[in-house]
Amino acid sequence: MGIINRTPDSFYAAARHVDLDDALGRAAAMIDEGVDIVDVGGVRAGQQGEWVTESAEIDRVRPFLEALREQFPGLIVSLDTWRAEVASACAGMFDLVNDTWAGADPDLVLVAARERTGYVVSHTGGLPPRTDPHGVDYGPGDGVLDDVLRVLSAGAERAVASGVAREAVLLDPTLDFGKTTLNSLRLVGTTDRVVALGYPVLMAISRKDFVGETLDLGIDDRLEGTLAATAIAAWQGATVFRAHDVRATRRVLDMVASIRGDRPPARCERGR
Numbered sequence: 001m002g003i004i005n006r007t008p009d010s011f012y013a014a015a016r017h018v019d020l021d022d023a024l025g026r027a028a029a030m031i032d033e034g035v036d037i038v039d040v041g042g043v044r045a046g047q048q049g050e051w052v053t054e055s056a057e058i059d060r061v062r063p064f065l066e067a068l069r070e071q072f073p074g075l076i077v078s079l080d081t082w083r084a085e086v087a088s089a090c091a092g093m094f095d096l097v098n099d100t101w102a103g104a105d106p107d108l109v110l111v112a113a114r115e116r117t118g119y120v121v122s123h124t125g126g127l128p129p130r131t132d133p134h135g136v137d138y139g140p141g142d143g144v145l146d147d148v149l150r151v152l153s154a155g156a157e158r159a160v161a162s163g164v165a166r167e168a169v170l171l172d173p174t175l176d177f178g179k180t181t182l183n184s185l186r187l188v189g190t191t192d193r194v195v196a197l198g199y200p201v202l203m204a205i206s207r208k209d210f211v212g213e214t215l216d217l218g219i220d221d222r223l224e225g226t227l228a229a230t231a232i233a234a235w236q237g238a239t240v241f242r243a244h245d246v247r248a249t250r251r252v253l254d255m256v257a258s259i260r261g262d263r264p265p266a267r268c269e270r271g272r
Helices: 020-033 054-071 084-089 108-115 143-162 181-189 191-195 209-215 223-235 246-260
Strands: 002-005 037-041 076-080 096-098 118-122 169-172 202-204 240-242
Touching: 002 020, 020 054, 020 246, 037 054, 037 096, 054 076, 054 084, 084 108, 096 108, 108 118, 108 143, 118 143, 143 169, 143 181, 143 191, 169 202, 181 191, 181 209, 181 223, 202 223, 209 223, 223 240, 223 246
Parallel strands: 002 037, 037 076, 076 096, 096 118, 118 169, 202 240
Antiparallel strands: none
């Protein structure tokens, strides 16, 4: 899942694609690099930057979604929003709703059901949209894992009850959102527990703060840490990875899949 942000203030500058032609060019490049899904967002996740209204978010994402449908009709498109109004305004232009703020707008899942799209269930520790974590405490032991499993399971059941096809529900433990660095590390290490809930698992790891804090690195230097965490999660069964660096992520996932026995090598000539 390649990331294209239609925002001027995304935390990773290389993912900012405000100009329409620039965004389309990046989508074409991602396809060449092996992307399966393109995730389109119009609002920065964190609390920094200006507040973006529903109408402004629509103005940012809808023209690009329309252009994607026209130029790349076979591409799977994900809309990254927490607002039902935005998803409704873009009806027919996306295949997946990436609800990154855990149902903050309870009508958003109903839009996904009405449009017969996929739906991502997320976990944010109860924080409202665009809130950075502070004073996070899930209690002793595996409190964060227990809370993630409970919230994701309930969210998946609600999505299915709302009319989303069970096979179209994805679970995202939502690293960094409402979590400390230790929380996110623990969740990567226990990805298999989320997989065991029985739905496809999406991991949004790319260049996040838990990677930066773990290695004491700035955003531009977090690729290797991102890929290490990606490999760990993929080995445990996660299947969708939201990524800025598509080519590198594709190669890591292909290698992990081959080691797991899920993908044959591209060629096998050595020793013959």
